[in-house]
Amino acid sequence: MTKQRGLSHLDELESESIHIMREVAVSFAKPVMLYSIGKDSSVMLRLAQKAFHPGTPPFPLLHVDTTWKFPEMYDFRDRMARETGMELIVHVNEEGRAQGIGPFTHGSALHTDVMKTQALKQAIEQYGFDAALAGARRDEEASRAKERVFSLRTRTHRWDPKNQRPELWRLYNAHLSNGETMRVFPLSNWTELDVWNYIDREKIPVVPLYFSAPRPVVRREGTLMMVADRRMKLEPGEEPETKRVRFRTLGCYPLTGGIESDADNVPAIISEMLSATESERQGRVIDRDGEGSMERKKQEGYF
Amino acid sequence: MSPVTPSQEFRAYVNARETRDVLRFITCGSVDDGKSTLIGRLLYESKLVFQDQLDRVEADSKRHGTQGGALDLALLVDGLQAEREQGITIDVAYRTFSTGKRSFIVADTPGHEQYTRNMATGASTADLAIVLIDARKGVMPQTRRHTTILALLGIRHVILAVNKMDLVGWSRTVHEGITGVYCRFAKQLDVTNVTSIPVSALTGGNVIKPSVEMGWYHGPTLLQALETADVATDRERAPFRMSVQWVNRPDAGFRGFAGTIASGLVRPGDPVLICPAQKPSTVSRIVTADGDLACARPGQAVTLTLADDVDVSRGDVIASPTKPPGRSDQFAGHLIWMHENAMLPQRPYLLKIGTHVAGAQVTALKYKLNVESLERVAAKTLALNDIAYCNINLDRQIAFDPYRELKETGGFILIDRYTHTTVGAGMIDFALRRASNLTRHAFTVDKPARSVQKNQKACVLWFTGLSGSGKSTTANAVEQRLYVLGRHSYVLDGENLRHGLTEDLGFTAADRVENVRRIAEVAKLFVDAGLIVLVSVISPFRDERQMARRMMEEGEFVEVFVDAPLEVCERRDPKGLYRKARTGEIKNFTGIDSPYEPPENPDIVLKAGERSADELADQVIAYLRSRVEM
Numbered sequence: 001m002t003k004q005r006g007l008s009h010l011d012e013l014e015s016e017s018i019h020i021m022r023e024v025a026v027s028f029a030k031p032v033m034l035y036s037i038g039k040d041s042s043v044m045l046r047l048a049q050k051a052f053h054p055g056t057p058p059f060p061l062l063h064v065d066t067t068w069k070f071p072e073m074y075d076f077r078d079r080m081a082r083e084t085g086m087e088l089i090v091h092v093n094e095e096g097r098a099q100g101i102g103p104f105t106h107g108s109a110l111h112t113d114v115m116k117t118q119a120l121k122q123a124i125e126q127y128g129f130d131a132a133l134a135g136a137r138r139d140e141e142a143s144r145a146k147e148r149v150f151s152l153r154t155r156t157h158r159w160d161p162k163n164q165r166p167e168l169w170r171l172y173n174a175h176l177s178n179g180e181t182m183r184v185f186p187l188s189n190w191t192e193l194d195v196w197n198y199i200d201r202e203k204i205p206v207v208p209l210y211f212s213a214p215r216p217v218v219r220r221e222g223t224l225m226m227v228a229d230r231r232m233k234l235e236p237g238e239e240p241e242t243k244r245v246r247f248r249t250l251g252c253y254p255l256t257g258g259i260e261s262d263a264d265n266v267p268a269i270i271s272e273m274l275s276a277t278e279s280e281r282q283g284r285v286i287d288r289d290g291e292g293s294m295e296r297k298k299q300e301g302y303f
Numbered sequence: 304m305s306p307v308t309p310s311q312e313f314r315a316y317v318n319a320r321e322t323r324d325v326l327r328f329i330t331c332g333s334v335d336d337g338k339s340t341l342i343g344r345l346l347y348e349s350k351l352v353f354q355d356q357l358d359r360v361e362a363d364s365k366r367h368g369t370q371g372g373a374l375d376l377a378l379l380v381d382g383l384q385a386e387r388e389q390g391i392t393i394d395v396a397y398r399t400f401s402t403g404k405r406s407f408i409v410a411d412t413p414g415h416e417q418y419t420r421n422m423a424t425g426a427s428t429a430d431l432a433i434v435l436i437d438a439r440k441g442v443m444p445q446t447r448r449h450t451t452i453l454a455l456l457g458i459r460h461v462i463l464a465v466n467k468m469d470l471v472g473w474s475r476t477v478h479e480g481i482t483g484v485y486c487r488f489a490k491q492l493d494v495t496n497v498t499s500i501p502v503s504a505l506t507g508g509n510v511i512k513p514s515v516e517m518g519w520y521h522g523p524t525l526l527q528a529l530e531t532a533d534v535a536t537d538r539e540r541a542p543f544r545m546s547v548q549w550v551n552r553p554d555a556g557f558r559g560f561a562g563t564i565a566s567g568l569v570r571p572g573d574p575v576l577i578c579p580a581q582k583p584s585t586v587s588r589i590v591t592a593d594g595d596l597a598c599a600r601p602g603q604a605v606t607l608t609l610a611d612d613v614d615v616s617r618g619d620v621i622a623s624p625t626k627p628p629g630r631s632d633q634f635a636g637h638l639i640w641m642h643e644n645a646m647l648p649q650r651p652y653l654l655k656i657g658t659h660v661a662g663a664q665v666t667a668l669k670y671k672l673n674v675e676s677l678e679r680v681a682a683k684t685l686a687l688n689d690i691a692y693c694n695i696n697l698d699r700q701i702a703f704d705p706y707r708e709l710k711e712t713g714g715f716i717l718i719d720r721y722t723h724t725t726v727g728a729g730m731i732d733f734a735l736r737r738a739s740n741l742t743r744h745a746f747t748v749d750k751p752a753r754s755v756q757k758n759q760k761a762c763v764l765w766f767t768g769l770s771g772s773g774k775s776t777t778a779n780a781v782e783q784r785l786y787v788l789g790r791h792s793y794v795l796d797g798e799n800l801r802h803g804l805t806e807d808l809g810f811t812a813a814d815r816v817e818n819v820r821r822i823a824e825v826a827k828l829f830v831d832a833g834l835i836v837l838v839s840v841i842s843p844f845r846d847e848r849q850m851a852r853r854m855m856e857e858g859e860f861v862e863v864f865v866d867a868p869l870e871v872c873e874r875r876d877p878k879g880l881y882r883k884a885r886t887g888e889i890k891n892f893t894g895i896d897s898p899y900e901p902p903e904n905p906d907i908v909l910k911a912g913e914r915s916a917d918e919l920a921d922q923v924i925a926y927l928r929s930r931v932e933m
Binding site: 007008009010011012014015016018019022023025026049050051052053054055056138139145146165166167168169170171173175176177188189191197200267270274 | 316317321322323324325395396397398399401406408420421423424427428548549551552553554557559561562563590591592593600602603604606617641653655656658710711714715716718721722723724725728
């Protein structure tokens with residue numbers, strides 16, 4: 001064995017994220033951690049537990065529920081809240097629910113705007129949160145590569161990419177003016193592969209949908225969509241078939257495409273990724289609404 | 304189909320991930336040197352680009368590409384729509400990639416002059432820099448500027464990538480010429496570790512694979528140089544430092560100090576010093592969620608418990624007692640200005656260093672650095688992207704190290720007190736011992752004694768408002784009443800003082816700040832003498848009025864806003880100044896071509912456009928009576 005100098009890549013990422021979470025806990029009056037139930041949220045949760053050990057993390061979890069998640073995600077969410085002992089706040093845009101907004105009837109763009117972007121703004125205002133920890137990574141999408149770790153939102157929750165605070169060393173500027181809020185991204189420097197390596201090393205539980213299993217799917221616009229509940233109406237001629245599929249990202253099931261895979265455990269997923277040719281966002285319908293669509297959504301307040 | 308079992312490749316990969324370290328580097332160069340293309344090439348050739356991303360770049364190349372519809376790798380990196388349209392990178396972007404030997408975090412920073420602050424931002428966390436040079440152009444002013452910033456931020460390892468070699472006929476002479484010029488400049492800045500590599504980002508030559516066209520070059524390719532650069536700074540052998548982020552008190556039985564270790568090793572039983580208070584203690588445990596550690600290293604986020612019940616809070620530095628950090632409230636160091644609003648000496652800012660936030664002022668601008676010629680130029684203010692050497696004064700003592708010894712305890716940012724944006728970044732050079740060498744003599748007859756003697760509580764009535772609003776007239780009327788009431792007072796009139804105390808100052812923003820500072824200092828002395836001081840000065844900026852307030856004790860500063868509309872003041876124009884300002888005869892006139900920032904929460908508002916000086920004076924006296932000053 002050669003003598004190891006410094007920390008390994010994963011150790012360094014872990015320490016950096018813990019450092020960021022602690023800064024948030026002490027710098028803001030009412031921070032919250034956004035919990036989306038996905039693998040990044042699972043890693044965030046574990047990092048938060050580590051950061052404040054032996055205490056529990058000094059902030060609640062917020063799940064902005066679009067009401068269109070996979071059923072298994074809800075089970076997993078409630079289990080994690082129980083196991084960590086953290087307060088879980090679930091927020092639904094009730095106006096949107098009353099109007100029956102959904103991806104099948106209103107399209108992905110409107111659904112995401114009302115049930116996710118607007119819902120998040122509502123929750124932040126309703127509870128008076130001044131900082132929200134979120135699991136976005138810079139490797140996910142080009143516009144995220146330019147975002148700060150501490151990313152300021154205006155009174156109207158907008159992100160102004162041309163007017164970001166310079167962020168030097170680890171000196172995060174947490175000062176807010178009236179009505180401004182902060183989004184903080186402790187996983188900024190992580191990649192999808194880092195996330196899976198960390199899940200593997202730390203034995204972190206994730207939603208079973210990430211693992212391959214026989215599932216009922218239909219093929220729509222080139223993606224494999226799971227028939228997750230009764231709200232999914234089959235189009236004429238469509239017949240669900242059972243395939244071994246898994247999901248690389250989890251969101252609203254009608255907006256999340258599965259991939260055919262046999263990877264049914266974490267090491268297998270990592271092996272598969274090492275030879276993958278498509279990026280994880282590929283399965284997300286939302287990114288393909290047009291060029292620069294993620295940048296536009298972020299400016300409007302989507303994560 | 305059978306379930307997939309981990310392959311041999313996977314097992315090797317998992318083993319490597321525990322030993323593979325990370326190199327953070329920055330790429331910099333002038334516009335069009337090909338930075339984004341080079342990073343795109345690194346990502347592309349190390350097979351980190353997924354097919355769907357590539358498909359999109361291919362489509363984009365046809366629309367926005369600069370390669371005539373051919374695959375434009377810069378588009379992999381240039382993320383924002385605005386940048387794609389302009390064809391330039393406008394902000395710092397971070398990318399990650401890894402090879403079997405190392406993981407890399409790349410900061411891609413813009414070459415545009417007005418975005419120098421982004422380069423400093425990217426450099427602050429980098430271990431190494433790739434400086435790009437267009438082989439056709441050689442060392443440009445921007446190259447010198449960037450290298451100066453790299454040196455200031457403590458980067459000692461530079462890879463000089465002489466790009467576009469395909470456009471100079473793969474010429475060895477060109478490469479050697481540029482290398483020579485660059486190394487001579489870099490040496491002046493103490494950047495002596497330079498590896499110069501001739502490359503072509505467009506064809507990929509010497510980026511990952513050796514270039515067939517440049518057989519005369521025998522050094523490493525760019526990727527090899529990145530994989531093998533030894534940037535370890537022996538932080539483990541440096542004295543122990545940990546800035547306390549957070550005091551962890553989940554229950555009465557546990558009190559731990561959470562932080563990230565900046566340098567040195569720490570073990571249970573180690574003696575430590577809590578700085579700047581310099582209280583000794585001993586480490587009892589190194590607590591982590593994965594169990595207590597026998598030893599913790601630089602970069603690790605841990606929680607320490609101490610053997611004694613010493614007072615430790617956020618911002619303190621837990622340090623080695625044999626080599627403790629310095630302690631001071633005054634420093635000399637470099638400052639990079641990062642905001643459109645100029646830096647004004649004496650203006651109060653917030654300074655964040657480590658986990659500590661303190662009030663700060665630049666007390667002296669020693670010189671501005673011309674980053675191309677390295678000449679030192681005199682300066683009164685700093686504009687966006689200026690770099691200066693200055694003295695900084697804090698409102699309290701802090702623990703620190705010179706930046707060249709440790710970035711974590713020597714680098715700081717300045718934050719605007721109103722907008723709360725980050726306006727500057729600096730590097731501490733050394734402490735100025737002036738204040739700690741001068742001990743204050745304690746005199747027996749003090750402020751309370753003088754107050755008792757005069758039968759009044761000393762205070763400052765700070766009249767602020769536009770020229771011609773009636774500040775001096777009202778102050779005069781107030782003082783007449785105080786005199787009749789047997790009170791001891793004095794008027795400091797901004798205009799009159801310009802004949803003596805402040806005669807060397809003009810009306811620029813910087814001079815106005817100094818003007819207010821001097822008057823506030825004098826007012827403070829008069830308050831100490833037990834007087835009711837009436838200050839009449841336009842004092843147009845909130846920051847400086849706040850500064851004056853902070854110089855006094857709680858309750859001593861009474862902000863009186865003499866509120867008369869500009870039209871009223873201009874109509875009165877008692878000294879004919881507005882007329883001169885309107886014709887351009889005098890410059891920087893408040894309300895005309897220089898701003899007035901009205902107080903947000905004044906103690907007294909005098910409606911000077913509607914009421915007479917006598918009525919206003921009565922209002923002030925009534926206020927003072929209500930506050931037991933009289």
